[in-house]
Amino acid sequence: MDAIDRLGEFGRQLGGRRALVVSDSGVIAAGHTQRGIESLGRAGIASTVFEDFHENPSSADVDRGVACAAEFAPNLLIGLGGGSSMDCAKGINFVQTNGGSIHDYWGVGRAAKPMLPMIAVPTTAGTGSEAQSFALISDAKTHAKMACGDKKAACRIALLDPRLTMTQPRRLTALTGIDALAHALETYVTKRRTPISQVFSREAWRLLAGNLARVLQAPDDLEARSAMQLGACYAGLAIENSMLGATHALANPLTAEYGLVHGQAIGLMLPHVIRYNGRQFEELYLQLVQSTSELAGYPKLADGVEGLARFVEELVEKCELSMPLTDCGAAEDHIPRLAADAAKQWTGTFNPRPVSETELAELYRLAF
Ligand SMILES: [Fe+2]
Structure with missing residues (x-):
């Protein structure tokens, strides 16, 4: 029996009788959703699937999901898929239980009433949404990304089954893997870091940095897949406690202007941010490097922060995600506009070294 086959058992533990399963079409086509539904059925839980939403779900997607929930009247929510499925399920939960529209929950702790229990079943090793109380939903008209967070929206159970990640295309493994690695590295150094969040970040770093190249080379390596999935979940727990960075x-x-996929945009900028932060916070990065420097396949302490930045650059290359920013349609004269937008991003405020438009512009320039 794989972990996915225990979904019904966990649903029962939460008192589930009727479950709304939020899954995207790719995950449904891979057969994962059906296995979840069968397990729910064996446990006597009725279910229906909501799949009418997009990647990076919008407020309109959430509205359609809420209409589906109003008809089915679930008492349990299941986000079975990548970050989009889990975020969409959380978004539906806010509006279904507390009314209004998802815009009302933009920010932290805006839901007054109790929310439905939710189980997350990630099929990628990436966002770590299964370990977070935030739903990222974009406004259907302005495309502004709204981070809607409330402790009540956190998943009660994250069901990790590494076999579900094996059907991902190589590119998705690469994109989500680099994103998860960035979560480990960014959370370790943020202004909000705590000894607890750093434990999660450090363990995420060990698991992700040591296994990303391995899953690209051997996609069926279950041990490496397990490490990636657990690492992404720990990195998600670190985000929940310490936020992200520049x-x-x-x-x-870059995603908003040129449609660059999140993981690729992250991979192109991360090495530059490590070098930038490293000039003032070398000690922090070196602590992280030291935690694995005796192990084969990790950067060596003697190579310092530059060694870490190069290690990440090489991984991005192995992932076939490295390219100059001009390749996605960016031009150097767009930099002021990009930097102005970057300066408005909430996550930048948690970066250990301050980043104003000037520094952000400089960091973009390095990626051309
Ligand atoms: Fe990310």
Whole structure:
């Protein structure tokens, strides 16, 4: 029996009788959703699937999901898929239980009433959404990314089954893997870091940095897949406690302007941010490097922060995600506009070294 086959058992533990399963079409086609539904059925839980939403779900997607929930009246929510499925399920939970529209929950702790229990079943090793109380939903009209957070929106159970990640295309493994690695590295150094969040970040770093190249080479390596999935979840727990940094602030405008996929935008900016932060916070990065420097396949302490930045650059290359920013349609004269947008990103405020428009512009320039 794989972990996915225990979904019904966990649903029962939460008192589930009727489950709304939020899954995207790719995950449904891979057969994962059906296995979850069968397990729910064996446990006597009725279910229906909501799949009418997009990647990076919007407020309109959430509205359609809420209409589906109003008809089915679930008492349990299941986000079975990548970050989009889990975020969409959380978004539906806010509006279904507390009314209004998802815009009302932009920010932290805006839901007054109790929310439905939710189980997350990630099929990628990436966002770590299964370990967070935030739903990232974009406004259907302005495309502004709204981070809607409330402790009540956190998943009660994260069901990790590494076999579900094996059907991902190589590119998705690469994109989500680099994103998860960035979560480990960014959370370790943020202004909000705590000894607890750093434990999660350090363990995420060990698991992700040591296994990303391995899963690219051997996609069926279950041990490496397990490490990636657990690492991504730990990195998600670190985000929940310490937020993110400048890499995410720089990546978001690249996605908004040029449609660059999140993981690639992250991979292009992360090494530059490590070098930038490293000039003032060398000690922090070296602590992280030291935690694995005796192990084969990790950067060596003697190579310092530059060794870490190069290690990340090489991984991005192995992932086939490295390219100059001009390749996605960016031009150097767009830099002021991009930097102005990056300066408005919430995540940048948690970066250990301050980043104003001037520094953000400089960091973009390095990626051309
Ligand atoms: Fe990310």
